Amino acid sequence: MSCVLDVANVSVGFRQKGGVLPLVKNASLRLSAGQCLGILGESGSGKSMLCKAIAGLLDENFTVEGSIRFEGLQLLRQKPEKLRRLRGQKIGIVLQNPMSCFDPLYRIGEQMEETLAEHYNAGRRKIYTKCIEILELMRIRQAINVLAQYPHQLSGGMLQRVMIGLAVALDPVLIIADEPTTAIDSISQHSIMQEFVRIKEAGQVAMIFVSHDLGVLSRISDDVMVMHGGRVMEQGRAQDIFANAQDVYTRHLIEQHTAVMKRFCAAISPAV
C-alpha cells in the first residue's frame, strides 16, 4: 500500500523568553490508506501538538523540525495558503469540544456551506444539496431543520457528527481526529465511534485517532503510539501493545484500564 503520511523525527517546541520549550520530541509515524493509528496519552503528553503540527495549525510561536511528507509533499516547506487548501479538503480534521467549535452567531448550514464553498467549486444550490447529503450520511434526521439551527440548539453528539461529516465530505486522504469522543456523553460516544469505524472500514482514508481512552482506541486502531511528556514511549501493532507492552508507562495505563473495567463489570453484574 502506498504511504499517505510519513512523519520522521518531528519535534515541536514553543518559543518563549530564554529559549524553546520542547513539547514533542522526535516523533515518527507512517500511515497508508485504510489504516488507523491511535495515539494514546494523557493531557499534556504532546499528542494534540503533534496533530496540529501535521495539519499546519501551529502559529509562529511554535517551532516544528523534522519532516512531514503528505502524499510525497513536504508539508513543513509549504506556504500557509497551500496548507489551508489541503485542510478541509484532502486533510479532514475533527476536534474535541464540538459545542465550542462552531461560531455561535452562524447557523450550522451557513458554516457548512462556507466550508464547502472554500474547497468545492459549485453553485449555492449544489452546495446546499451536498450539505443535506452529508447530514444524511451521518444519520442525522431532519437534515433541513438541522441546517437552520444555531450551534447552541444542537447536542454535542449531533455537532460532532456534523464535524465528522464535514471532515469526510470532500473525500479526504487523511483524517485527523483529536479526542473526538472526549467531550460528549457515552451514548453519543458509542455512535460516534461507529461512524469512525465505518469510515475506516471503507478503506479509503488514512486516519490518526487521538485519545486518552484505551477502550476507544482499541476499537479502531491498527497501530498504536503511546506518548508521555512529549516523548513517544512505545509504538507498534495495537494487539501487541495491548497484550504485551514493553514500556513501564504503557503497562501502567493498561493495568489501570483493566482494573477500572473489572470494577465496572463487578458493579453491573455482582454475581459473576
Place this chain on the structure above:
Amino acid sequence: MKRYIIMRLLATVPLLLSISLLCFLFINLIPSDPAEVALRIRQTPIITEDAILQVRQELGLDQPFLVRYAQWLWSCIQLDFGVSYTNPARTVLGEIGRCLPTTLSLAGFSLLYVLILSLPIGFLSAVYKDSWFDRIMRGVVFTTTAMPAYWVGLLLIWFVSIKLDLLPTSGYGGLEHLLLPAFTVALTYISTYIRLIRNNMLENMREDYVLYAQARGLKQRNILVRHILKNSLQSCITAIGMSIPQLIAGTIVVENVFAWPGIGKLCITAIFNRDYPVIQAYVLMIGVLFVFFNLFFDILQYAADPRLRQGKSHA
C-alpha cells in the same frame, strides 16, 4: 422576544422614579436660597425679607418638600418642566429644545469619529499584535486616556486654531466649527473602543471556533472578519449603548471650552444661577437617556445574538 421587551419596559418605571426623586432631592440640598439668587439675577436693587418671601411664593418654594416633588413630577410627566427662575419669560422645555439640537450634532459627530477611527484601528491592532503599529497605538491610547478633555480641547485650540490657523477657535457654525470640539469629546471614547475591540478580538482568537475554522481551511481574512470581528462587536453593542448618553452628557465640559451653545453650556449657566428647574430638567433628561439607551441596546443585543434570542431547545 415581545415578552422580553414588555418586561424590560416595566422594569424601567421604578428606575425612572428613583432617578427623579434623587435628582430632585440632591438639587434641593444645595445650600443657597434660589429665591435670593433669582432676585439678584433680576437685578432687584434692594433685597428685602418681604421680596424674598414674595419670590418664594411665586416660585412655589414655600410648599413642603414632598408636595413640591409630587407637583414637579406630575408636570414633568406632562413634559412641563416649569419656567426658568432667572428668566420667567422662558420655559425650561423651550430652552432645552433650543440647545439640544446643537448638542446632538456635537455628540453625533463625535460618535462618527469614534466609529470611523476605533473600528479599523482596533481591528488592525489585534491582527498585527505587537507590531510597530500596535505598539504606537497602545502608546497613543494610554496617553489620550490619561489626558482630561478640557486640556486636550485647549491644546487643540492652541495648536490647530492658533498656531496652524486651520479651524475656528470656538463658537457655533458650520462643519469647521464642529471638527475640533467633536474630536475632543470623541478622543477618550476612541481610546476606550480601540482597547475594547483589540482585546475582544484577541480573546476571541483563542476560542475553539477559530481553531476549527482554520482546520476547515477557511481563508484567514474570512475568519477575521466574518467570525472574530463579528463576535467581538457583539460584546461592544452594550458598551456603545451606554456611550451615546455619555457622549451627550460628556459634552458639558467641552461645550464650555469651545463656547458651544448646547445643553451642557445651558446647564453650567443654570448651576451658577441656581436655576433649579433647568438643572433638574437637565439631570432628569440625562438619566432618562441612560435608561432608554441601555434598554434599547439590550434589546438590540438580544435580537443580534441567537443564543439569547432563542434560548436552548436542547439542553
